[in-house]
Amino acid sequence: MSAANTGLKCSGCGVGVQTEEKAALGYVPKAALERKPLVCQRCFRMKHYNEALSVTPNQNEFLRLLGGVGDTDSLVVHIVDIFDFEGSLIGGLQRFVGSNPVVLVVNKIDLLPPGVNPNRIRNWVQRRAKEEGLRTVEVLLVSAKRGTGFERLAETLEAHRRGRDVYIVGATNVGKSTLVNRLIADYSDLDAEVTVSSYPGTTLDLIHIPLDDEASVIDTPGIVYETRLTERVPKRYLEGIVPSRPVKPASYQLDAEQTLFFGALARFDFVEGAHQSFTCYVSPALTIHRTKLAKADALYAEHAGELLQPPAKEDLSALPPLTRHRFRVKPGTDVDLYIAGLGWIRANGTSGATVDVHAPKGVKVIMRDALI
């Protein structure tokens, strides 16, 4: 990689700008150096052509940056995605931030079905964050896309910041750039724009966005969690997996020994239990295919990549093989079988059930208290 030779930084991703090596990070044609805001060619293309240029931020670098936060006196804003809570929560964040307060900002609430009680969601998030070892001074529900919850967010940041810098941390694709852009619009005079794309790993270095006074909002690169399905499929499938509209719960009345396929990406087997309903919360763009458990293996072997899509046949080999996770839903408990990056299946455990969830190897699959 060629070193930055201009001393300038891209206002899209924060990388040092260079004018020499076209294929390397931070390239800006000499003639374009005067442009304001100055963006590197990668950000420019991503913005204008939504083109994925695969540069993955170095995770050691990310942890080094995050580790530095503990040495500062600052407010930490951790952004998570409500549709992918466990996949986007930074495990061990508490260790990195030291004694700095953490505001947990839960983004993409526009994806929840209409009519969901926000207090219930907030309480659920608070409880889950605590279970995961994260102490928060506040939990806020927002939609960076729609601008929902931003007034409250701005007030909360002011109240807890007390003149200090604000560090924004989050996994890739949680909507960090979208949110920071709104914050810039609300907070700062700076004429900069952070690059937003649906491809993970867009922000590459710390971006300092001056606030009105001495302090800055500091955007950190997104951490890439390969435990999310969204990091395991070729990028062109993301639009079919990550919902862009509110999720419509899809209920299935199942008998034991029935199976649901989610494209060729995941599979849910109702192994044992009385007739009952299971509700799927996945992207409306994803086709759910129902079959008998006894036929499921053969169906996958013969039709994955065709009847069962995404991904298409030619991309199946890029997907790690499905592995099985067994869960026992106790009678009287409401739980989600959650597949990181894909969504979840809610079991109304009135009478109990044994279920198997098959997901690509390495993708996080857990049973948790029902979100909705």
Ligand code: GDP
């Ligand atoms: P980053 O990787 O965390 O910086 O995420 P981006 O800001 O680039 O956003 C990633 C994807 O999530 C893009 O497709 C955004 O349009 C989408 N996104 C961001 N915020 C929201 C939101 O509030 N709601 C929904 N539905 N999508 C969002």
